[in-house]
Amino acid sequence: MNLDFILDVLSTGLRMATPFILVGLGGLISLSAGDLNISLEGFMLIGAFFAVLGSYLFESYVIGICFAVLAALIYGLLFGLFTIKLKADVFVVGIALNLLASEATVFFSRLFFNVRGSFSDPRIEGIPNIHMAFLDDIPVLDQLLNNHSAFVYISWIMIVIFWFLVYRTPYGFYFRAAGEHPEALETTGIRVNKIRWIANTICSVMCGLAGAHLSLGYLKMFVEDMTAGRGFIALSAVIFGGSNPVTMAITSLLFGLAEGISLRIQNMGIPSQFTLMLPYLTTILALIFRAVRKSRKTTTLLTSIALTDTETKGGKL
Amino acid sequence: MKNSKKSVNSLVSILGVFLATMLFGALIMLMIGKNPLQAYAAMFSYAVGDVSAITNLMNRSMALILAALCAAVASNAGIYNLGGKGQIELGAIAAAVVGYKLIGLPIYIHLPLCILAAIFMGIIGAAIPGYLRVKWKVDEVISTIMLNSVFFMFTSYLANYPFRDMTRWSGTTPPVEESAKLPFLIQSVELRSGIIFALVAAAIVYWIFNYTNQGYRWKMIGLNPRFAQYGGVNVGKDQMKAMILSGLLSGLAGAVLVCGSNYRYWESIAGPYGWDGVLIAMLAKNNPIAIIAVSFVFSIFKNGALGMEQVANVPSDLTGVLLAALILFITGREFVSILFRKRKHIILVDEEVKQ
Incomplete structure (x- = not known):
């Protein structure tokens, strides 16, 4: 166990944690507003597919990200329509949307790219890695913090933003009130359903970003069911970390580390399960x-x- | 009289939703330039066209019916079991390991042992979240979802390390002995007797739901747990019983998958069955007879997908999209009608007040 190996595992853990943090921040808002969205997985998968589609069509990762967010928003509209407007069972809608995402992305990838399994193409432009020159000379930090994909850093900034949103703006209070005491919120003249729609929108955007990170961050490809349970891990980070974005993020980092370790020991032939x-x-x-x-x-x-x-x-x- | 009218009404509206889904699918096919009539004809002929197609349909339906019963028994008693996937995996690997490790037993001992092992593991898988719920009020929705992954990782470990078939690439156990396979119902078309298990299980659950005290208590808890508690029902104990029966059924589903069609365990053998089961139970409103019907509809879609692909060149994944659309349409339909009813009710109340 030399230092290089440990740093490598830690750095992989930081990278692996990013989708959990992004989705978890969205899921946290959604959960505190009272909706246990178990289709985070599906939202992310939709985002991942449309990010690749956008990037492939326009050879630009910015458009890819826009596509991902837009697609996730449309998906969120569907979720909100059934759960908020039609008051359908959240779990049933969640399961159905997960099923829809996994089938629809394969269907679309056969329709647009004429392949199944995985799709990659030189036209797909990935999200660039960020190189910070001032870290070059610092040995440990350079290996740990430098040259990650842009969304790794963005997710860290997001943690701060969400902390402010939850604890320093009235909206954080509204979200929690909508989840815990909807009647009380209603009596203050604020529509609970409006707050739930806002929470749902925030959650969709975050899932879209996470999806884009997943498919354009390192791989530059779309793989069938590439979310591979990450939505559920993010959900557990939300449940574990509670409504505090910082504890949720720390939990996500630990979960990311667990993934990083599994990845490394799997290569060494040790059971990673x-x-x-x-x-x-x-x-x-x-x-x-x-x-x-x-x-x-x-x-x-x-x-x-x-x-x-x-x-x-x-x-x- | 009133009852039969109501069921006719709901049948008509379900048929309506079904037609709407088919139309939706046709629209998509037209948009991508395929022939929907040809595709649907191919779907039905592949799913129910000949004897072997019907055999395949039965084989797919048996596990679906059991998985749906597993979800229905729990949610009927007001406790969610979304852990069917993990519990089926546990049951399946238990059946597979007992099936290949024990050699030289007669079928009437070996096969029951396999099934018992599967049921035992299924019950353990469901009893854990049930106990947590009843004892400490740990939310069973979250715990069953989380346990799905835990059990999956556990069975994946077993199938990759201690019980792995070394002749295969990875993640499978060796094939079970001949004495651990369910006997044929009709040998010539290779129809195994798993479907009998599913149908009998559905009949028993129907009987429990409608003709026993236990069923009545479950229904009461499902409708209003607090009322049931005041009425003298031990809610915790009865919900625990529901979870155990639910786990038993998912274990049975695992056994039927291994002994009745695949003859070995492989990673994520439960595949979509766990989640599909929850959806079917919801669509069938936990009614065991309706579960059989809805399971067959699901199987027709899934088995017919290949036909659509080969004959009409429509990507087979469209059927999955259609199933998801069907579920959303049905949830939408129910709640739209409830909304309308509520409005009517409010108007009536208003009029009464005016009078």
């Missing part, structure tokens, strides 16, 4: 931990109520 399991397992453990703590609190509350109850009744049960 157990490291790949970690994000899901830690999320479940965190849920249990939180739930146990909460139930203890409620039990003590209940026993104290019961005790006062029995006291007032003169101890007769």
Whole structure:
């Protein structure tokens, strides 16, 4: 285990965490507004496909990103139409949209590119890596932080922006109120559904960006079902990290690191399944931990109520 | 009388949605310059055109029916089980390992052992989130989704390392013994008896739902858990029972997949069955008889896809798009009608107030 290897794993982890952070920030807003969107995976896949399509048609990654965001927005419109407008079951719509994304992207890729499986072409322009010259001479930091794809840095900036959005603007409050006490929000004269639409829009944009990063960031290609469960990992980061963008991002980094480690040890012939399991397992453990703590609190509350109850009744049960 | 009218109405509206979906598909095909009539004809002839097509249909439907029952039993009792995928994987690898490790047993011992092993693992897979829910109120939607991936990684490890078939590239177990295969229902067309398991399971679930105390309690919990609690139902215990039955069914689905059609486990053998099961249960409103019908519709779409591709040159993935559209149309239809009903109701109330 030399330093180079460790730095390599850490740097891979930073890279792997980026889609989780981008999607997670969107999912966090959506969840705090009360919608558990389990189709983050599908949103991201749609973004990834249309990023490649845009970049291929116009030979420009900027247009690719625009395509991705636009497509994800249309997808978000669909999600909002069914969940907010028609009040359909969020999980059913989520599962259906995941199915739709995975089938529609293959269908489109056969329609437009006439291939299935994966599509790459020299015309596709990728998102450039960012080289920071001032880091060149600093040994460890250079290897760790330099020459990542642009979205890696953008995602870090996004964390700060979202922190401000959640904790320093009224919207953060509205989102949480829409999720936790919609009636209370409604009485203040703010339409809950409007807030949910805004949250849904933010979430769609973030998923579109993450999709673009996935297909144009390093690979410059679209692969069938290339999200490979990343949407669900982001979802677990959201659930693990709660509504705080910073804790969510830290969780995402840890999950990214777990992915990075799995990638490296897989190459060395060690089973990677157990490291790949970690994000899901830690999320479940965190849920249990939180739930146990909460139930203890409620039990003590209940026993104290019961005790006062029995006291007032003169101890007769 | 009223009931039959209602069911006729819902049948008509489901047919309407089905037609709308087909029209939607036809529109897409016209847009990409293909012939929709030719494509649909090919789809049906590939899915139900001859005996072997119908055999394939049965083979695909059996696991779908079981997976849908698994979702239905849980959600009927007010507890979601979105973990069908992981539980089916667990059941399948258990059946496969017992199926190839034990050698020289007669079929009437070996086959039940395989099925029991699968059911056991399926129950474990469902009981964990069920227990967490009942004991500590851990949200079962999230825990079942997360456990899907955990179980998948676990079975993937088993199939790649301890139980791997070294003659194959990766991620498969060796083929099961002859004594672990479900007997043929009709030998000449290679129809295995898995479909019987699915149909019997559906009948039993139908019976439990409609003719037993347990079914009544589940229905009460599903409609209003608090009311059921006040009525003296032990909600936690009954939901736990529902999760166990749900896990049993998904384990059975895994066993049927291995012993009834694939004869070995491979990575993500459960494939789309887990999620499709949830969707089918939702479309069928947890009614076991409707689940059989909807599962066959799903299978017709999926099996007919190849026909559409080969005859009419329509990408086979269009059928997946159509299935997703069907689900969205149906959810949309239901809720649109509810909205209308609510409006009517409000107007009526208004009039009453005026009077």
